[in-house]
Amino acid sequence: MFELHASKVSNLKNDVLSGLTVALALVPEAVAFAFVAGVDPLVGLYAAFMVGLITSVFGGRPGMISGATGAMAVVMVSLVAIHGVEYLFATVVLTGLLQILAGIFKLGKFIRLVPHPVMLGFVNGLAIVIFLAQLGQFKITNEAGQLEWMQGAPLYTMAGLILLTMAIIHFFPKLTKAVPSTLVAIVAVSFLVFGLNLDTKLVGDVASIAGGLPSFSIPSVPFNLEMLQIIFPFAIVLAAIGLIESLLTLTLIDELTGTRGRGNQECIAQGAANTVTGFFGGMGGCAMIGQSMINVNSGGRGRASGITAALALLGFILFASGLIEQIPLAALVGVMFIVVIGTFEWSSFRILGKVPKADAFVIILVSGVTVYSDLAIAVVVGVIVSALVFAWEHAKHVTVHRSTNEHGSTVYDVKGPLFFGSIANFLEQFDMDEESSDIIVEFKNSRVVDHSAIEAIDTLADRYLSRGKTMHLRHLSSECTELLTKAGSLVEINVIEDPDYHIATDKLD
Numbered sequence: 001m002f003e004l005h006a007s008k009v010s011n012l013k014n015d016v017l018s019g020l021t022v023a024l025a026l027v028p029e030a031v032a033f034a035f036v037a038g039v040d041p042l043v044g045l046y047a048a049f050m051v052g053l054i055t056s057v058f059g060g061r062p063g064m065i066s067g068a069t070g071a072m073a074v075v076m077v078s079l080v081a082i083h084g085v086e087y088l089f090a091t092v093v094l095t096g097l098l099q100i101l102a103g104i105f106k107l108g109k110f111i112r113l114v115p116h117p118v119m120l121g122f123v124n125g126l127a128i129v130i131f132l133a134q135l136g137q138f139k140i141t142n143e144a145g146q147l148e149w150m151q152g153a154p155l156y157t158m159a160g161l162i163l164l165t166m167a168i169i170h171f172f173p174k175l176t177k178a179v180p181s182t183l184v185a186i187v188a189v190s191f192l193v194f195g196l197n198l199d200t201k202l203v204g205d206v207a208s209i210a211g212g213l214p215s216f217s218i219p220s221v222p223f224n225l226e227m228l229q230i231i232f233p234f235a236i237v238l239a240a241i242g243l244i245e246s247l248l249t250l251t252l253i254d255e256l257t258g259t260r261g262r263g264n265q266e267c268i269a270q271g272a273a274n275t276v277t278g279f280f281g282g283m284g285g286c287a288m289i290g291q292s293m294i295n296v297n298s299g300g301r302g303r304a305s306g307i308t309a310a311l312a313l314l315g316f317i318l319f320a321s322g323l324i325e326q327i328p329l330a331a332l333v334g335v336m337f338i339v340v341i342g343t344f345e346w347s348s349f350r351i352l353g354k355v356p357k358a359d360a361f362v363i364i365l366v367s368g369v370t371v372y373s374d375l376a377i378a379v380v381v382g383v384i385v386s387a388l389v390f391a392w393e394h395a396k397h398v399t400v401h402r403s404t405n406e407h408g409s410t411v412y413d414v415k416g417p418l419f420f421g422s423i424a425n426f427l428e429q430f431d432m433d434e435e436s437s438d439i440i441v442e443f444k445n446s447r448v449v450d451h452s453a454i455e456a457i458d459t460l461a462d463r464y465l466s467r468g469k470t471m472h473l474r475h476l477s478s479e480c481t482e483l484l485t486k487a488g489s490l491v492e493i494n495v496i497e498d499p500d501y502h503i504a505t506d507k508l509d
Helices: 012-037 042-056 068-085 086-102 107-113 114-138 153-175 183-195 223-256 265-279 287-299 301-317 329-343 346-351 357-372 374-394 423-428 451-466 476-482
Strands: 139-141 147-148 399-404 410-418 438-448 470-474 491-494
Touching: 012 042, 012 068, 012 114, 012 183, 012 287, 012 329, 042 265, 042 301, 068 086, 068 223, 068 374, 086 223, 086 265, 107 223, 107 265, 114 139, 114 153, 114 287, 114 329, 114 357, 114 374, 139 470, 147 491, 153 183, 153 374, 183 329, 223 265, 223 287, 223 374, 265 287, 287 301, 357 374, 410 423, 410 451, 423 451, 438 451, 451 470
Parallel strands: 410 438, 438 470, 470 491
Antiparallel strands: 139 147, 399 410
């Protein structure tokens, strides 16, 4: 899926250097998402530190970076605007508890139900979102206090520094891979701006990141049913968005590194991180595809990379805020543009004309909904559309072959899945009048999927019973025999030779 061939091997030096690079990129992202949510920048920075640290230590995907994200911030803004930041902290705590329950009940395995076209739309949509988020850095405040687009020298300086950053990231690995090229680019561009005294936006122009250690505090909200009614809907949405984005990012990193993460363990870690963050004044978060890509591209594979990023970010807040605030925003924008290029699945343009039209439509649909709405809705919409297309296509795949056995019984061999979409076609293939009085319906090559299929079998049995004929069912799965309550009194079921059918297990999750 991805053209980048990443190493599977964890290396402590690479993890530490990659973590430092990620920490630098986390600062403007956390600040920007805090502004989106309508909270103080330190609320976003604390979330990036705590969520990143806890998930790196206990998560199921070493090398994946978590922190404050835009997908969750856009949901938080209305809650903060109406009820205040304390309600946000309470919501984040409840969000974490719901995510822990999802991990305990092993719901992480259901990420396997996300089709590949939805995955392509997910990464393409997020790449576009990351790109659009950087465009805000091309605006400045005029004398009237209003934001306007850069023009003239400031724009040319910003663009030049961005291109220089991207060029260093691209070409430096051809010289040596001992140091992450992203870190080299940030340091080099910072020294260039400082040495030439260039007039360009710095991190400090966006917000101050200086602060102390986060302190424990129970959210100042009334603990009653009314409060729960307010925060519960937000917590459900935030928990869903956080887990979907985290598990999809986990899958993406799995494919990129050729390794296997543990989805349910990641659910529990994400939940624990959000619960703790809510008690320490953070806005919560989830996996960050942009920073995870930076980490993987810079050589980060182990837990040390995420731990280093989180601790370095705390160090910036406590001790090095002055230095970090001197980093040109152009350098960080250049880093994120490289992430956009690496994240976007460019081959999707090539395959749009080669894959089924429905899959091409899903790719475009999920990308668009991700950009214009949010990730959770986009994935749900993509899965629903894919499922409907699958149902429609497989509704035509049920065939019934008629024969007569040595005892003179009419045997119908059913092939293909029997479910709500295929029952009409299934029933049409039985000839009620030109058969013997003994009918055998063979399900060895079929699968009874849902209640609609069982009702169809019951309808078939009723038709034969009204004609004075006997119908037998053979080779039904054990699950189906338990559900055939109505048809049980009308048909004879062979349970001796029934095969076992298995669903997705919890192994490795």
